[in-house]
Every structure is written in C-alpha cells, then in structure tokens.
Amino acid sequence: MAQSNISGPTGTRTSYTLDLDNTMAFPDYGHIPVHPPAPDERWVIVAEVISDPTPRPGTTGVGFTVKDKYGDPFLVTFFTPTAARDVLPYKVGRMICLENACMSDFYQKLGCFVRDKSRAYMLPCSLAELRHLSAGLRSRALALLSLQDALLHDGGPHHNLSAIQLCLILTQDCQRRDWNNTHRKDCRALEALIIWNRTEWW
Known part of the structure; x- marks a missing residue:
C-alpha cells in the first residue's frame, strides 16, 4: 500500500479529504517521531489493541500490544497515577488514538508511553x-x-x-x-x- 508522506489539504464542512495513510498526520510504527512536536505540528497514532493489558514487571506501568495500520506490533504502556484503571477501556479489537505520542525505549523494546491520559482515547471499532x-x-x-x-x-x-x-x-x-x-x-x-x-x- 502506498504511503503518503506529506500533509494533504484540510477538509471542510463540505469536503472530506482525510487520508489515514498520511504518515505525517497518522504515523505508523516505522514513522513514529522520537521528539515532541513543534508548536505548529500535530499527529495521531492510530492502532488496534491486540492483547489484554498487563502490568509491566518492575514498574508501575500497565500496557498492552497494539498493531499499527499496516499490521506491525508495538507496545503501549500507561505510566499514569491510575494506570490500572486508565487501561480498562482498551479491549482487544478496539482502537487507541495517541495524540503527539513519541517512540520510547522500554527495556530494549520500542513503544509509546502514556503519561497524560488526556492524550490517549479509545474508539470502539477496529482499524x-x-x-x-x-x-x-x-x-x-x-x-x-x-x-x-x-x-x-x-x-x-x-x-x-x-x-x-x-x-x-x-x-x-x-x-x-x-x-x-x-x-x-x-x-x-x-x-x-x-x-x-x-x-x-x-
């Protein structure tokens, strides 16, 4: 599947121009930024949950495995004060959307950390x-x-x-x-x- 690497035109009330394959607006695993966005940048990582949440050994984190829009798996770990409760909506087959999330290294496994639960939300559908x-x-x-x-x-x-x-x-x-x-x-x-x-x- 061809991937779009540049931001397309913004849709309006009368046009629908959204491209979920745009890797700048909706990065897949291979394009997740490693640095926070500049003031004029934003993106959303959309991924489907493929495992139940489990505690991360030796930490207060709770996480699960997801797959990106092309099927590549990676970890999402919540390091919020109420992580065990915050991960409950993320059932297998549902989607997690991560606003401006960056790639992190967790015991030599790459994934995304969630430290602010307002930057993550669930959609009750599959990819x-x-x-x-x-x-x-x-x-x-x-x-x-x-x-x-x-x-x-x-x-x-x-x-x-x-x-x-x-x-x-x-x-x-x-x-x-x-x-x-x-x-x-x-x-x-x-x-x-x-x-x-x-x-x-x-």
Whole structure:
C-alpha cells in the first residue's frame, strides 16, 4: 500500500479529504517521531489493541500490544497515577488514538508511553472498521455534494447544509433502526474522523 508522506489539504464542512495513510498526520510504527512536536505540528497514532493489558514487571506501568495500520506490533504502556484503571477501556479489537505520542525505549523494546491520559482515547471499532467508515464518509460526501448543488440551484430547504449534515439527515431513519447494532459504536469513530478531517496537521 502506498504511503503518503506529506500533509494533504484540510477538509471542510463540505469536503472530506482525510487520508489515514498520511504518515505525517497518522504515523505508523516505522514513522513514529522520537521528539515532541513543534508548536505548529500535530499527529495521531492510530492502532488496534491486540492483547489484554498487563502490568509491566518492575514498574508501575500497565500496557498492552497494539498493531499499527499496516499490521506491525508495538507496545503501549500507561505510566499514569491510575494506570490500572486508565487501561480498562482498551479491549482487544478496539482502537487507541495517541495524540503527539513519541517512540520510547522500554527495556530494549520500542513503544509509546502514556503519561497524560488526556492524550490517549479509545474508539470502539477496529482499524478495518475505521477505514470502512472513512471510505463511506468520502463517498457520501462526494455524492451529496452533487445533491447539495442540485438543491442550491432548486432553492431547496437544505441548500445551506454541508454534505455531511445532509448525509446524517438522509440516513437518520436507518440510524434509528440500527442504533443498537452499529451506530452507537460508529458515532464516536465518525466524530473522530470528522474532527481529523478538519484539522490542520502541519
């Protein structure tokens, strides 16, 4: 899979340009920075949890193994005051998102340390599901931009709504029917994707 190494255009309310393969905005294991970001830099490491949390021997840390978006495994260790509690949301098959995390050496094993739990958050989906949701947003945004143009020319009631807002309006019945099965889980991932889409990374 080709990897993008430069930051792409920032999305807006009416366009979805997010590229999860952009290694500057979403570094994989081989591209995780070793230094903190400069004031105008930011990134998010997205990884899927593949092992249950366990205490790190000889330390107060608790961690687990994750795989990056290309399947390469690495360690994530929480060194927070309440590490044992902070790792509980990170179940196997869910995702962890690490804001501006750096690569660290832990007993000759490379990985990421979490010392501030506000810089880590869980998405209740797998990497494959996140990619599927992202692809869906892209295709729906493109299709609904055409619909929005038509409504604008026709003077329809939704002429000033974004493509994503139109998508949500047009699918709300489906969302109600399928809330317990998928949408409850998907909403957090969709929210993250929309926020990332509108983030200026570099």
